[in-house]
Amino acid sequence: xxxxxxxxxxxxxxxxxxxxxxxxxxxxxxxxxxxxxxxxxxxxxxxxxxxxxxxxxxxxxxxxxxxxxxxxxxxxxxxxxxxxxxxxxxxxxxxxxxxxxxxxxxxxxxxxxxxxxxxxxxxxxxxxxxxxxxxxxxxxxxxxxxxxxxxxxxxxxxxxxxxxxxxxxxxxxxxxxxxxxxxxxxxxxxxxxxxxxxxxxxxxxxxxxxxxxxxxxxxxxxxxxxxxxxxxxxxxxxxxxxxxxxxxxxxxxxxxxxxxxxxxxxxxxxxxxxxxxxxxxxxxxxxxxxxxxxxxxxxxxxxxxxxxxxxxxxxxxxxxxxxxxxxxxxxxxxxxxx
Amino acid sequence: xxxxxxxxxxxxxxxxxxxxxxxxxxxxxxxxxxxxxxxxxxxxxxxxxxxxxxxxxxxxxxxxxxxxxxxxxxxxxxxxxxxxxxxxxxxxxxxxxxxxxxxxxxxxxxxxxxxxxxxxxxxxxxxxxxxxxxxxxxxxxxxxxxxxxxxxxxxxxxxxxxxxxxxxxxxxxxxxxxxxxxxxxxxxxxxxxxxxxxxxxxxxxxxxxxxxxxxxxxxxxxxxxxxxxxxxxxxxxxxxxxxxxxxxxxxxxxxxxxxxxxxxxxxxxxxxxx
Numbered sequence: 311x312x313x314x315x316x317x318x319x320x321x322x323x324x325x326x327x328x329x330x331x332x333x334x335x336x337x338x339x340x341x342x343x344x345x346x347x348x349x350x351x352x353x354x355x356x357x358x359x360x361x362x363x364x365x366x367x368x369x370x371x372x373x374x375x376x377x378x379x380x381x382x383x384x385x386x387x388x389x390x391x392x393x394x395x396x397x398x399x400x401x402x403x404x405x406x407x408x409x410x411x412x413x414x415x416x417x418x419x420x421x422x423x424x425x426x427x428x429x430x431x432x433x434x435x436x437x438x439x440x441x442x443x444x445x446x447x448x449x450x451x452x453x454x455x456x457x458x459x460x461x462x463x464x465x466x467x468x469x470x471x472x473x474x475x476x477x478x479x480x481x482x483x484x485x486x487x488x489x490x491x492x493x494x495x496x497x498x499x500x501x502x503x504x505x506x507x508x509x510x511x512x513x514x515x516x517x518x519x520x521x522x523x524x525x526x527x528x529x530x531x532x533x534x535x536x537x538x539x540x541x542x543x544x545x546x547x548x549x550x551x552x553x554x555x556x557x558x559x560x561x562x563x564x565x566x567x568x569x570x571x572x573x574x575x576x577x578x579x580x581x582x583x584x585x586x587x588x589x590x591x592x593x594x595x596x597x598x599x600x601x602x603x604x605x606x607x608x609x610x611x612x613x614x615x616x617x618x619x620x621x622x623x624x625x626x627x628x629x630x631x632x633x634x635x636x637x638x639x640x641x642x643x644x645x646x647x648x
Numbered sequence: 649x650x651x652x653x654x655x656x657x658x659x660x661x662x663x664x665x666x667x668x669x670x671x672x673x674x675x676x677x678x679x680x681x682x683x684x685x686x687x688x689x690x691x692x693x694x695x696x697x698x699x700x701x702x703x704x705x706x707x708x709x710x711x712x713x714x715x716x717x718x719x720x721x722x723x724x725x726x727x728x729x730x731x732x733x734x735x736x737x738x739x740x741x742x743x744x745x746x747x748x749x750x751x752x753x754x755x756x757x758x759x760x761x762x763x764x765x766x767x768x769x770x771x772x773x774x775x776x777x778x779x780x781x782x783x784x785x786x787x788x789x790x791x792x793x794x795x796x797x798x799x800x801x802x803x804x805x806x807x808x809x810x811x812x813x814x815x816x817x818x819x820x821x822x823x824x825x826x827x828x829x830x831x832x833x834x835x836x837x838x839x840x841x842x843x844x845x846x847x848x849x850x851x852x853x854x855x856x857x858x859x860x861x862x863x864x865x866x867x868x869x870x871x872x873x874x875x876x877x878x879x880x881x882x883x884x885x886x887x888x889x890x891x892x893x894x895x896x897x898x899x900x901x902x903x904x905x906x907x908x909x910x911x912x913x914x915x916x917x918x919x920x921x922x
Binding site: 324337443456467590594 | 759764765772775776859883889890
């Protein structure tokens with residue numbers, strides 16, 4: 311088991327190094343001359359040369375890559391051109407809001423997706439199956455930014471039931487100040503027993519979370535359906551059927567557990583995908599997280615910030631996949647032996 | 649043939665979009681509006697008989713623009729998938745068949761590309777290039793091919809060990825001939841399934857890039873760009889956002905349904921228990 315983990319971690323580190331090199335290529339090699347971007351179009355040749363030296367562009371390429379790697383490892387992810395802050399600290403400030411949003415979205419996705427997938431598998435080929443499959447495929451075909459705008463139009467504009475701006479109501483926050491522990495308003499207000507803030511932050515979370523949940527819900531429902539159907543065809547299930555167990559028991563007891571295994575592996579993939587989708591959604595909801603940071607940075611041509619967010623999410627994705635791999639190997643011994 | 653309502657509807661709608669893309673100049677009531685024509689006096693008109701989708705902030709007919717947008721989205725999808733196949737499949741089958749260091753290098757390189765969620769890498773690439781449809785297509789294509797290489801490689805690995813390949817070698821057939829005549833045709837099925845599933849994905853990715861300002865620029869009527877252009881006005885002029893977004897949804901939906909149907913038919917491991 312330890313050999314498996316060590317092997318996987320080593321592979322993961324190799325991939326992370328590759329990821330950093332790739333982002334280096336995107337950030338430094340492709341745009342042509344970063345020094346010109348740094349000093350602007352009216353710089354003198356002397357200023358340009360000095361900028362090139364400051365940015366380390368006069369050094370050979372392998373040396374630049376090593377410097378870049380060393381910088382990433384030691385926490386120097388560059389300075390954001392827009393906010394003038396170190397990118398890493400910007401990321402740290404904005405990440406909790408996005409994590410709160412994506413976690414809420416994933417929760418909703420699992421809450422809806424798993425039962426729908428089970429329903430679909432139970433009545434495979436009949437009306438409920440077709441219905442669920444349609445809903446699931448609409449979920450994965452949905453342009454998230456459009457869903458966000460449409461939901462705002464319906465629930466805020468027309469029905470006036472849900473708020474659409476920010477993580478909580480600023481008036482409520484002024485009246486009931488929130489202690490920041492995790493910087494996630496829903497969690498913090500729950501922990502502190504600050505009920506007005508809890509209500510405010512929860513209602514503000516609903517619409518964005520639904521938007522973020524659409525794609526994962528579709529994926530999870532389809533995955534559960536496929537996995538359960540595959541399990542139902544396996545020998546051990548046929549055995550239980552031959553033994554005379556009622557279909558209901560077979561479904562709930564023998565088919566369910568093995569069927570949920572692939573769902574775990576898909577969660578990491580879908581979490582990262584949802585995190586990237588926040589780029590499209592947060593600005594619409596005035597949500598102050600990584601997504602709006604990335605969208606703003608893109609608008610402002612703030613390359614260090616965009617690369618910083620890219621690196622952050624890519625590394626997170628590698629780590630998440632690693633964790634899922636190890637958990638799966640723990641649960642299913644056959645994986646370790648491969 | 650089993651009547652699969654989802655697959656059939658998907659095929660019908662997908663064919664409809666293809667026809668719209670091909671016959672756009674004949675179908676659009678105001679073809680010039682899809683370009684740089686402006687009619688400031690008829691701006692912000694709500695949907696009507698003359699303008700089924702209404703008009704935008706400079707009076708352009710949205711219906712015509714959405715129709716021409718079909719061409720752009722489907723072209724991007726075709727180019728990206730063609731690129732991914734042309735680059736990915738040969739690399740994949742060579743790596744899978746020969747194994748060894750070639751295979752290791754390809755696996756590690758694709759590992760790195762696949763370590764990024766799809767949209768993210770395309771976004772990062774597009775953000776350092778000048779925004780345009782061509783550059784957005786390039787960015788998406790460069791992030792899309794690794795998965796095809798992986799698929800082809802997986803198939804090639806399993807085929808390379810088969811007895812009939814061994815007998816080909818025993819007969820003295822050269823590697824290139826074996827690859828072309830035997831490995832390639834048998835590796836293609838999962839790639840076809842993946843390609844049909846990916847059309848929807850590329851459409852969504854391209855729309856997302858344009859929405860963020862990294863793809864098509866005005867006056868190109870790309871669907872994602874149309875939604876972002878309509879966003880400032882959407883509380884009052886709701887049609888500016890609704891119809892282009894609906895086009896994205898229905899197009900992606902149709903091609904995803906087709907892809908699902910193809911996968912259900914072509915993947916032998918899909919045993920539906922009864």
